[in-house]
Amino acid sequence: MAAPMISWSLLEASKRVLIKTGIEHFQSGLSGLSSSWSLSKLLNSVPSMIKWRRHFGQPVPQTHPHLLKEGEVTPGITKSEYKQRRNMFVRSAVNSSPVKESVKSHIMIFPSASKTYMTKDIPYPFRQNTEFLYLCGFQEPDSVLVLECDILNKKINHKSVLFVPGRDPAKELWDGLRSGNKGSLQLTGVNEAYNTDELGNYFNSYCKHHQEYVVWYCFSTPPHRHFHEGIIGDFLKQSYNMPKEDTRRGVQKLQLIKSPAEIELMKTSIEIASQAFRNVIPFSFAGINEHHLYAKMDFECRIRDAQILAYPPVVAGGDRANIIHYINNNQLINDGELVLMDAGCEYHGYSSDLTRTWPVSGRFTSSQRALYDAILHVQELCISMCTSDFSLDDIYFRMLHLLGVELQKLGLIPTNLTKDQLIKKVRAFCPHHVSHYLGMDIHDTADISRGIKLQDGMVVTIEPGVYIPKTSIDVPDEFKGIGIRIEDDILITSSEPVILSANCPKHADEIEALFRQ
Known part of the structure; x- marks a missing residue:
């Protein structure tokens, strides 16, 4: 049976859809289409053509190859360098803690910056919180990096967990793309990534499974007011009798060099x-x-x-x-x-x-x-x-x-x-x-x-x-x-x-x- 013909108006409409998704070289691909292509074959090809591309809330090698090489989170700075920074901070923090011999668990909390507004719905240009950015390179607001650390047989083991705003097509329409938990995991190389609406459950679970721990946080100048007065504040209240240390100076010692x-x-x-x-x-x-x-x-x-x-x-x-x-x-x-x-x-x-x-x-x-x-x-x-x-x-x-x-x-x-x-x-x-x-x-x-x-x-x-x-x-x-x-x-x-x-x-x-x- 002969394949149905594709009208040029449909072809042009499809072209516009694909351009909007960021597919490069689509025009050259269209020029090679024969009239024998079926509509279903054209449309079925779309997912495979865009499969390589994820949505991210910041430049990545796939979308900005002129800026970043594979494996880089920031131009010139790789996932491995960010991982090394987190490792160095954890080791330095634990070894400097006055209770390192008696308390074997540490939780280190680094909020991102939040959006601030000059007037209703009109934000100031966003700038990420330095501590947070230094340790993971993630550029989106309203996120939290948690470093969870345990000392076993004098060996320091830790994992990095990133909480980020979830994908939301309605908000992304107005404010721009988000990486989401899957994208942020791929981008930053942290051990685990979740949406921020899971942060409260994470803290509750941590409290249930740890009898004693040191809380590390920027107590002197909390960078995210909403989190500080909400989810993080609630966790700090639950942990009121635990030893506490400020993260600020420890990160700055690393930043200095x-x-x-x-x-x-x-x-x-x-x-x-x-x-x-x-x-x-x-x-x-x-x-x-x-x-x-x-x-x-x-x-x-x-x-x-x-x-x-x-x-x-x-x-x-x-x-x-x-x-x-x-x-x-x-x-x-x-x-x-x-x-x-x-x-x-x-x-x-x-x-x-x-x-x-x-x-x-x-x-x-x-x-x-x-x-x-x-x-x-x-x-x-x-x-x-x-x-x-x-x-x-x-x-x-x-x-x-x-x-x-x-x-x-x-x-x-x-x-x-x-x-x-x-x-x-x-x-x-x-x-x-x-x-x-x-x-x-x-x-x-x-x-x-x-x-x-x-x-x-x-x-x-x-x-x-x-x-x-x-x-x-x-x-x-x-x-x-x-x-x-x-x-x-x-x-x-x-x-x-x-x-x-x-x-x-x-x-x-x-x-x-x-x-x-």
């Missing part, structure tokens, strides 16, 4: 920001609005594949540069003024943080140049100290002394001062530290002391600054209203520091040359 894959992501993030600055600086002119420079920075970072700016940037013209975290960015910058921009971007979860100060009209005045060169000299000396011989606090106290000497040369601080008096004066000109750790967060691993020695694999900032408001007294008039900060991102190595932001111009001659290109 970057893996080779993390360093590559940070290099990219910092290079994106560096190249963006190259285009933002000469975009300036007398009378420009600070907001235009903000927009230019945002564009230049995103066009180079950064996902977002890492924080609201400081774009401060003239005297506003003396407000350390000025983010209004809505004033005009006058001819002859400096503009201070503190900005960075986020690239697949890793941040850059740079500050440059430049003359909006393209040339420094003599007093601006003198103060700028003094701060740059101090910064370069501080960068040379980024070795295992020093801590960030060591560099900070050295910066205070170096700045004091430079400010005395410029007549901004009297020369007849004791050491303590000099330091006090300098702190009035530079009220912030010279450095912080950098990584997934801008102020990364904030609970880790800046008094520890630097180690191979850390990334830090070096950012001396001097701030002289117009209202300052006892300083030469030509310096009033000037605020200058210069900030670079530094990788600590076993030999010498590596300036990851070296391609971002900072010498005064380089900056002025950008305006002449």
